Amino acid sequence: MDTEAVAKELRETHRKVFGQDATGAFSAPGRVNLIGEHTDYAGGFVMPAAIDFATVCTVSPREDDRYEVYSANFDEHAAFTRDTLPAKSRQSWSDYPFGVLHVLREEGMEIPGFSMSILGDVPLGAGLSSSASIEVATELALLSLAAKTLPGPEMALLAQRAENSYVGVNTGIMDQFIACCGKRDNALLLDCRSLESKLAPIPPNIDLIICNTMVKHAHAGGEYNTRRAEVEQATAVLSSHRPEIKLLRDATPEDLEQWGHEMPLNVLKRARHIITDSLRAQAAAAALDRGDLRELGKLMGEAHASFRDDFEASCKEADLMVELANKQPGLVGARITGGGFGGCTVNLVEDQHAEAFAGAVAQGYEQQTGIKPDVFRCHASDGAQRVG
Ligand code: ADP
Ligand code: MG
Numbered sequence: 001m002d003t004e005a006v007a008k009e010l011r012e013t014h015r016k017v018f019g020q021d022a023t024g025a026f027s028a029p030g031r032v033n034l035i036g037e038h039t040d041y042a043g044g045f046v047m048p049a050a051i052d053f054a055t056v057c058t059v060s061p062r063e064d065d066r067y068e069v070y071s072a073n074f075d076e077h078a079a080f081t082r083d084t085l086p087a088k089s090r091q092s093w094s095d096y097p098f099g100v101l102h103v104l105r106e107e108g109m110e111i112p113g114f115s116m117s118i119l120g121d122v123p124l125g126a127g128l129s130s131s132a133s134i135e136v137a138t139e140l141a142l143l144s145l146a147a148k149t150l151p152g153p154e155m156a157l158l159a160q161r162a163e164n165s166y167v168g169v170n171t172g173i174m175d176q177f178i179a180c181c182g183k184r185d186n187a188l189l190l191d192c193r194s195l196e197s198k199l200a201p202i203p204p205n206i207d208l209i210i211c212n213t214m215v216k217h218a219h220a221g222g223e224y225n226t227r228r229a230e231v232e233q234a235t236a237v238l239s240s241h242r243p244e245i246k247l248l249r250d251a252t253p254e255d256l257e258q259w260g261h262e263m264p265l266n267v268l269k270r271a272r273h274i275i276t277d278s279l280r281a282q283a284a285a286a287a288l289d290r291g292d293l294r295e296l297g298k299l300m301g302e303a304h305a306s307f308r309d310d311f312e313a314s315c316k317e318a319d320l321m322v323e324l325a326n327k328q329p330g331l332v333g334a335r336i337t338g339g340g341f342g343g344c345t346v347n348l349v350e351d352q353h354a355e356a357f358a359g360a361v362a363q364g365y366e367q368q369t370g371i372k373p374d375v376f377r378c379h380a381s382d383g384a385q386r387v388g
Helices: 003-018 094-105 128-147 152-167 174-181 220-241 251-260 267-289 293-309 315-325 351-368
Strands: 024-033 048-061 067-071 075-079 115-118 184-193 197-201 207-217 333-335 340-352 375-380
Touching: 003 024, 003 048, 003 067, 003 115, 003 375, 024 128, 024 174, 024 315, 024 340, 048 128, 048 174, 048 207, 048 375, 067 094, 094 152, 115 128, 115 267, 152 174, 152 207, 174 184, 184 267, 197 267, 207 315, 220 251, 220 267, 251 267, 251 333, 267 340, 293 315, 293 333, 293 340, 315 333, 315 340, 315 351, 340 351
Parallel strands: 067 115
Antiparallel strands: 024 048, 048 115, 048 184, 067 075, 184 197, 207 340, 207 375, 333 340
């Protein structure tokens, strides 16, 4: 997205819709996770990158005590007053901005009445976290009204709280963190427990190509809860031997070798995925640091196999998408990304091969499944910022 151009367009929309000039414009990106899947709630490592798809938001204070938001994507309004703001979700897109507003008010911030306009190009519900991008963009706008600034990690925690406790979606910290703290041309190795992070440079000639399988298997929600329960079961077995193991993040492959036989096989396999994927995320960041793309590609391949065979959370469509990618020239690495059971794959591809890659994978996938996939060509981008 050309955020400057979109912000300009949105300022005009804002003027038409509210009859006021916006006093500020803010943007926050979507994201893709390159490696480290389901490691977040185990306190482990993930390595996402912010992408050049974003949500932009313009805002102006009002004389009255109304909170008015307008989504240009939906051409819809929602409004409350300072006294009528609901305390929880109404199952609407406006839960996201109002959830953030609610959390900031809980933090004691005085936020005057405002008019807000929102326009984004992060595809909704495709697994690229349009939700974190709308939360963080609106958070920056609301903070500006309260004349406050917060460090990125603190902003991320508040946006996560809005999503968890207001919208009612139980997500880790990754999406909001990268939406706040992403850096152009870099992925970020994030320690999901300490929230320490470190940049991992992506060479400028490498494109991030995201292929959407367009499937989300209906059992995904139930399986997600099963996986979390299995992970807890594995953690309990290991910490009965080594009490310092509070989360799987604290366990090593050697711990599993020693005590894994005390677990049902499925539990052992889930734990093995998480423990090794967290290590792979760290190794991948080190590989990027030394510019070792061959090693990065190998780690992504292993991560996909681990997610498919040990975590058993891939699906035949995502496996096919990765197989097709593996046959293309210019591929550095490919794997399924996101929660699993459908969704997207992420592919690192040399830019001179990117167009041919996107065409060949899309064509092969459509031939074999009858489904036309969405393919997004992205670059690692900066996190949330004021525009203009
Ligand atoms: P994802 O985060 O993978 O895109 P989610 O279901 O978590 O999927 O979040 C998508 C929801 O976020 C949308 O259905 C909508 O409610 C809200 N949203 C995101 N961007 C916008 C926008 N520009 N305008 C209005 N609502 C938006
Ligand atoms: Mg989301």
